Amino acid sequence: MLEFDCSLRQGHFSLEVAFSAPSPGVTALFGRSGAGKSTVVSLLSGLLAAARGRIVLEGTVLFDSAAGVNVPAEHRAVGCVFQDARLFPHLDVRHNLEYGLRRVRGRQAPIRFDAVVDLLGLAALLARRIRELSGGERQRVALGRALLAQPRLLLLDEPLASLDAERRDEVLPYLERLREQLGIPIVYVSHDFDEVLRLAEHLVLLDRGRIVASGPLREMCLSEELHAIVGASVIGSVLEGIADRIDAAERLATIRCDELSLRVALAQIEPGSRVRLYVPADDVLIALEPPRHVSARNILSVEITRLEILNGSVLVHLAVAGTTLLARITHSAVRELDLKAGKRCFALVKAVAAQGRRFDRRAVGP
Amino acid sequence: MFTPDEWQALRISLEVAARSVALSLPFAIAVAWLLARRPFFGRTLLDAAFHLPLVLPPVVVGYFLLLIFGSRGPIGAWLSEHFGLRLVFTTSGAALATAVMSFPLVVRAIRLSMENIDPGLEAAARTLGARGWDRFFSITLPLSLPGILAGGIVAFSASLGEFGAVITFVSNIPGETRTLSLALYTAIQTPDGDVAAVRIAALSVSLGLAGLLLSEWLARFARRRLGP
Numbered sequence: 001m002l003e004f005d006c007s008l009r010q011g012h013f014s015l016e017v018a019f020s021a022p023s024p025g026v027t028a029l030f031g032r033s034g035a036g037k038s039t040v041v042s043l044l045s046g047l048l049a050a051a052r053g054r055i056v057l058e059g060t061v062l063f064d065s066a067a068g069v070n071v072p073a074e075h076r077a078v079g080c081v082f083q084d085a086r087l088f089p090h091l092d093v094r095h096n097l098e099y100g101l102r103r104v105r106g107r108q109a110p111i112r113f114d115a116v117v118d119l120l121g122l123a124a125l126l127a128r129r130i131r132e133l134s135g136g137e138r139q140r141v142a143l144g145r146a147l148l149a150q151p152r153l154l155l156l157d158e159p160l161a162s163l164d165a166e167r168r169d170e171v172l173p174y175l176e177r178l179r180e181q182l183g184i185p186i187v188y189v190s191h192d193f194d195e196v197l198r199l200a201e202h203l204v205l206l207d208r209g210r211i212v213a214s215g216p217l218r219e220m221c222l223s224e225e226l227h228a229i230v231g232a233s234v235i236g237s238v239l240e241g242i243a244d245r246i247d248a249a250e251r252l253a254t255i256r257c258d259e260l261s262l263r264v265a266l267a268q269i270e271p272g273s274r275v276r277l278y279v280p281a282d283d284v285l286i287a288l289e290p291p292r293h294v295s296a297r298n299i300l301s302v303e304i305t306r307l308e309i310l311n312g313s314v315l316v317h318l319a320v321a322g323t324t325l326l327a328r329i330t331h332s333a334v335r336e337l338d339l340k341a342g343k344r345c346f347a348l349v350k351a352v353a354a355q356g357r358r359f360d361r362r363a364v365g366p
Numbered sequence: 367m368f369t370p371d372e373w374q375a376l377r378i379s380l381e382v383a384a385r386s387v388a389l390s391l392p393f394a395i396a397v398a399w400l401l402a403r404r405p406f407f408g409r410t411l412l413d414a415a416f417h418l419p420l421v422l423p424p425v426v427v428g429y430f431l432l433l434i435f436g437s438r439g440p441i442g443a444w445l446s447e448h449f450g451l452r453l454v455f456t457t458s459g460a461a462l463a464t465a466v467m468s469f470p471l472v473v474r475a476i477r478l479s480m481e482n483i484d485p486g487l488e489a490a491a492r493t494l495g496a497r498g499w500d501r502f503f504s505i506t507l508p509l510s511l512p513g514i515l516a517g518g519i520v521a522f523s524a525s526l527g528e529f530g531a532v533i534t535f536v537s538n539i540p541g542e543t544r545t546l547s548l549a550l551y552t553a554i555q556t557p558d559g560d561v562a563a564v565r566i567a568a569l570s571v572s573l574g575l576a577g578l579l580l581s582e583w584l585a586r587f588a589r590r591r592l593g594p
Contacts, residue, residue: 103494
């Protein structure tokens, strides 16, 4: 568990942020640029000291302005991966990886060199010079270097922001594996909501140095504060469930989320795996009667709980079997169907629209 | 082809230059680091003080050295009393004079190199557990290598050519302080010394060429190691 409560003033910018992050788990700091995300990371790593506040990691006080405690960065065991990788250009990949490992002094080193090389696919790169690496490879080496320093907290400060889409897709699976296997809290800073959807379990929403909202990602996806920050096209609901039945021939999986069963186009998955589903609000249709002869694989009986006015459109919150789906529709549709809170209707969700990904946590290590 | 005296002048030149580099580099690295990385009160003043030898006539620098490091100067007397080290009229003194003269150039080369190091790399090293000196020796120093090499080469070549400060501080003693420059000066002053002067000048030119080639090779080596 990480507890953070700090305030700071830098010129015209003031920061006042308090949140806690579970461990293990990925907590995303999300917000526009200039929201103060990187400042929070600097405070956590010890590269910057807050004017007032307290940071406690697994019961150890890292910073406490009242008690005059400020553990220096080199003693915090807080691993950092920066947007620009910051690999040491005069060392090859192997020596970059070993840099932190050699300085572990006195603490245990349960994260082994070979395991990290294996996890991040670095075996072929070990003898390379840094300038010979691609952007994606650099970030993987930076990740490995941070892990081998045996961190008690891992900070990922926009690790994918400087990469093009192709390189991002090359690194993301490694981050997902990391999330599954690492037993320490991870703080993930991003302004890309897609990355947050793939990795985060908790979301802290920052704007102009303040926390606007925070909580489990599932709940946060329904919050108006988030909808005000992200583009309307990425608004959607997140469901978590278990893969129930897999029809490999039809490439359809049935995912059970509490009482709700959804059929989604998802083939490569074993029954029983935990799955996170993301259902974009733009891909949910509303009908007053159950339609017949329709291609959508899911027709759900739902109840409207809320109409949220967005800029130019309406976000309809639909309660179904203990969870909430979002549908973004026009004002004219709302008028024509006479939609209002409390009304029962049907939600149509295409199997190919719901994006499913395995979301397991296999090992809960030290 | 060359007389024993001329060979001796060459040897003294090289020895003075080498000792001068060895003497100035550690101090220059420390000063460059202070100026590049540590904002402190009086930094501008210190910066200006170290640049003085660049703007003062070398004879003035030599005279000051004589006042401070001479047998009766405050530091000179202390050195000779505690270490039996005499600087006036010795090769060591010549090395000190050339080191002082080239110091600003050396500091400047190293400082530029240090200022070019991304402070983010040092911050990254901190988060990986590297403390102060460890961080300096494992990151800052190796990354300043191009500047240190350049500074060393500048110091070496400046030492070969230094005249005014050397002759003022340690005089022109054959076998002790008579470097190539001083030997050339002596030859010019001597009647019928023309041929000797040409030979010494030729020696200086070849030495300079060799130095340039070496520095080019070192720079290439540093580039290869550090690359963009």
